[in-house]
Structure formats: C-alpha cells, structure tokens
Amino acid sequence: MSSATLLRPAAALYGMAMSLRNRLYDRGIFKSWRSPIPVVSVGNITTGGTGKTPLVDWIVKFYEASGIATAIVSRGYGRRTKGVRLVSDGRRILVGSRDAGDETAMLAARNPGAIVIVAENRVEGVQFLMRQFANRLPGVIVLDDAFQHRKIVRDLDIVVVNASAPKELDAMLPAGRLREPLRGLHRSDLVIFSKITDEAKAAPLLAQLKQFGQPVLRSRIKPGRLVKVDGSESRGEASLKALAFAGIGAPAGFLHSLEEAGIIVKATKFFRDHEPYTEAAIRSIIAESARKGLVPITTEKDWFRIADDPELAGLLANAGCRYLTIEPYFIDSAAELERMLLGVLKRGA
Template identity: 50%
Template sequence: MHNPLSILLRPVALLYGSIMQLRNALFERTLFSRWSSPIPVVSIGNLTAGGTGKTPLVDWIVKYYLSIGCKPAIISRGYRRESKGVKLVSDGNRVLLGSREAGDETTMLAWNNPDAIVIVGEKRKAAVTWMIRHFSRRVPSVIILDDAFQHRQIGRELDIAIINAAEPYFKARLLPEGRLREPLKNIARADLILLNKISDLEEAEILKKELEKTGRPVIKARIKTGDLVCLSGEFISSDEAPLPESLNALAFAGIASPGSFLESLKSKGVTVSAHRFFKDHEPFTAKKLQSIRREADEKGLCLITTEKDYFRLLGSPELISIITARPSYYLKIETDIFEGKEILQKMLREAAGLK
C-alpha cells in the first residue's frame, strides 16, 4: 500500500532529481568550473542524507594518514553549527572550539585527532585558501573534505562514496520523498565505493556485485563497537574489562540510523530497557533531557548516548549537568574495513602523492 505522503512528495522529488542531474551535467561539460587546490584533496561523502557511517570513516582515514607520517587537514561545513564563516576548530595542537561553534561531528573529529588541523566553513574553497594562508609554515600534506560528494566546486585526487548496506539501496527515493541526495546511478562518479554497516554477508555480496558494474572498486566495512566511556571521561568497558552484566540503560540519540546504535549496545552486553530517539542533529534542550532523566530515575536506569551526541552535549554545561545527575555514558564506535583495506590504503597514499 502506497504512503499518501510519499505520493504527494514524488513530483517534488522528481523535480529535485532533474535539477541535480542538470547541475552534474554542467560540471561534466566544464560549464561549471572546478577549482584545483595546491594541496591534494580526498573527498568523503555519500548519496544519502546521513546514516552511512561517514564520520567514523573520516576518523579512520585521518588516523591512517597520521600513522604513515602524513599530516592531514579536515575541512568540513560544520553542520548545524551556530557560527558563520571560516573558523579554526583545531590547529593541530589544541582544540579551540566546541560543538556549538564547530558542529558536533567536527568537534568529535578534532578531539579524537589532536594532531590534525580542523577547519569549518560553508564555502570549502574559502576554508582551504584560509588554511593555506594561515599555515604557510606547516602546510598539511593532504586535505580531507568531509561530506563532499555533492560539493563539486573543488577538484579532488580521490572521491570516496559510502553506501549503507543496512538500508534498501535499490528502493531508495530522492529528497524530499526519501533520503537520496541525487540519483543512484551517480555513484559511478566515485573513484572508490565503500559498502558500510554490513551485517548480512550474503546480501552485501549481492550489492557489491551490482555496484562493481560501475567499474569502480568496492570494499566492505562494518561498524565496530568500541569502549563505553563515562561522561567524566573514564573508560569503563574494553575487551580486557567487560561490562557488568547488570548494566541496564535508557539509550538516547539524535542520529539518522538509531537502530544500529541499539544493536551496538546489545552486542556490548548492555540491556536497553528504554530509548528516546530524535532527528539527526536535532538540538537537545533542557526540557527534553530533563524528561529523559526523569524516565531514567523512575525506571532506575543509567543513560547511554552516542559519541557524536556526547560532543554536542559537551558544548553546554547545563545539558551535561542534567544528564550526569544519573550514571551516564557514551559509546565509541569505529570503522572496521574487513575486505579491501589494502585497496583503500593504496589509493589514499597515491592521492597524497606517496608510494
């Protein structure tokens, strides 16, 4: 049975898709020009509005570059930040801005990669030129453009597109009917396709073979559950120190795919007795968090959120104080590339001009 709202939105989605295709055609025919950065650029993005595991992949790539002695800089829009213009989030030595000024995901990347330069700016070219001017004595080796598959104004040495294997890829609909930012066939524009959040290996292999028809290499990854961290900063769970069996939680988050968060908690041994989910990047308010804490009080539950949401809360001492009135934690996650890691590493080295 068709969703009436979906039928109403379909004409708008078709118009949106036509506009995106026209825009892409203008870039392909060079009627829209692309600016070439003097520093090699690696773009990481996706076809859908959130939920692909992009931020953990950016984190993985930054850490890989640092591990081989290559100094990266992250350029991001800083989605849902309250500031405007180009802002320096981290100078590669210390984090200078919080989530309100830089955005939650960007702040998380900066804290997790203290040796990387991190900059936000609505106009990526302006952010890159600002960085080159201000870091002329220690210019980064490579620029990582975060969430830039649709941002075609800047040329790139490597274009990585992520697909969420947990979603019905072939049934995806364009905005605003669905979450697709552009038609599925445009995935062929990528240099490398990363099939992420894999749980069913057989289904993933079918999707991989279909994606390989683009002629692009396709690699496989899943989300790996990391430590559970107390909001005071204490790690309470790792492979060496498992969780107490009695940990009973209310999970809350504002992310695109909350189901995967619940699965990660269950795989960690956490009993999720209640949950509250909000829209991706939806601002937390004192009223919402007080309601969450009251429910946790009544049911005797601890509170657990995502790492991204933790960094959003970190920008407001008032919100942190509401949550930490009860035992509170956030869950770290990371990308586990279990097939094709060597292909990605080779392409990253080549993009940065390394052997």
C-alpha cells in the same frame, strides 16, 4: 495517499536539477578549483547515517600514523555559525560543537594533531588554510561530506553507502533520501559499503553497487569503548541495562552496536538527526532512566553536541551517563583503500 507519493513530483524535479548540475560540471561549464595540496573527499549519496564520520576519523588516523600531517575541512552541519571558522589549529581546540557542528567537534577531539576547519564553501576553507598555515601546511586535506560539493577538485573520491537501509536508494529527496541519482556513483573512485550486519541481506544491494564499475569495500561498524561522561574510569560494563538515546540519522545501527558491546537496551528515546537537546529532554531522559533503574547511554556524536552546554552535561554526568565509541571494521582487506590514500600524496611530492 502516502506522503512519499505526494512528494514524487518534487523528487523528480530535484533529480533533474542535480543531473543537470552534474552535467555542467562534467562538461567544464561549471568550473572546479584545484587545491595545491592533495584532497581526499569522503561523502554520501544519501542523507545521514551511513558511517561516514568514523571513516573520516580512520583515514585521518591512517595518515597521521604514516607521518603525514592532515587537515579536515567540513561543512560543519548543524553549527550556529556561518562562513569559515577555525575549529582546531592542530595544537588546541578553539571552538565547540555549537560553532563547529557535533561531528566536526568530535573529529577535532579525536585527532588533536589535525588542523580542522568548517566552511560551507570548501574552496574558501582550503584557501583560508593555505593563508593561515603557510608555514606548516599539511600534506593532505580530507573533505568531510563533500561528494556533491563539486566546486573543488578531489584526488580521491570516496562514497559511503549504508548496507542496512537499501530503501534509502529508492527515491530522491524529498520523497526519499537520495541526494542525487544513483548513477552519480560513476564519479567516485571507491565505494565503502558500510554497516553490514547481515551479508546475505546486503548481497542484492552489493551487486547493484558493483554495476557502476568502481571498487567496493565492505565494512561494518565495530563498537569501541563505553565512556563515562564524568571522566571516571569505566569498568565491568558488560550486561549493563540501558536507556539508549540519540539524535542521529540511523538509530538502528546504534542499537546494534550496543547489542554487540553486550549492553542490554531496555528503553529508547530518539530525536531528529543533529537536533539540539533541551533541558526538558535531558531531564525526561534522566527521570525515565532513574524510574526504570537504567543507565542512560548515547552516541559519541550526541555527547559532543550536549557537552557544549555545561548545565546539560552536568545533569547527565550526575546521572551516570555513558557514550559508546565506534569505529569501522573492514570485512575486505583495507589494502586497496590504503594504496589509494597513499597514492594521492604523489601529486604533492
């Protein structure tokens, strides 16, 4: 009997608990707090690996390019701290990935003008923001990974669904990867159908998502720059032979991005999502790369997790390690998404 079969009773109980919780919020028995500042939430209905973080980055950059000061409030998954922590005040970064979480640290570095806060309780995070930055409040708050965090009202609810892993939608946690029953998508305002690599294979799941009545925007992940971790300029990187390593939710997507970037992957080493890197693991990656004549390449998110440890970062810099940046590419026009993003600002006007 498979482990998934053994876990089905627990998954059924979890699904019932999440359904009951949602009904209590829907009926107003559980209360949600409304922020004085407009709120955009980006989240998942499954665990990890959907392409949510690149979308958050894109949204923050869209607002900043539109002249709207933006704040990010995230749970800070994988951090060693608890409670509310200020990651960036929009002028300087105050803590690294150990205290902020790797995804949040990366978002802070990629958006130096944004205020970035981590808080398990997003209400407490936003209230901290209101007190701490009363003299320069942002025009909008982007909640990272908050679809199930119903303690706070959102003006726009975006859910990202991974097109490359349809089986993730087959079962609830812990038997599968669903965080709540699929019908929860009714609460969303927009579904981003991400990581499409084969439109024909993705078509059945796309049809399933459209049954919920929300607009669905198709997207894929586009490789960006290959960056040397020692800070030196990266040139002539096409056809590089690599050992790809990562601790992410969907490593197949990383491999696809490397292939699209023209990188030839000769070996791989994968770890659990958000797993902390040990010196033994890094030395093993470096040794195997040297033995096979390969260049170690990782994800940007993994690099931010490693960079907080100067010793590990130094080892990889000396080994010529690179990381690959990624960004969302919208197959459909992004005009509807942009209209929705600008529409939430009318409440704060």
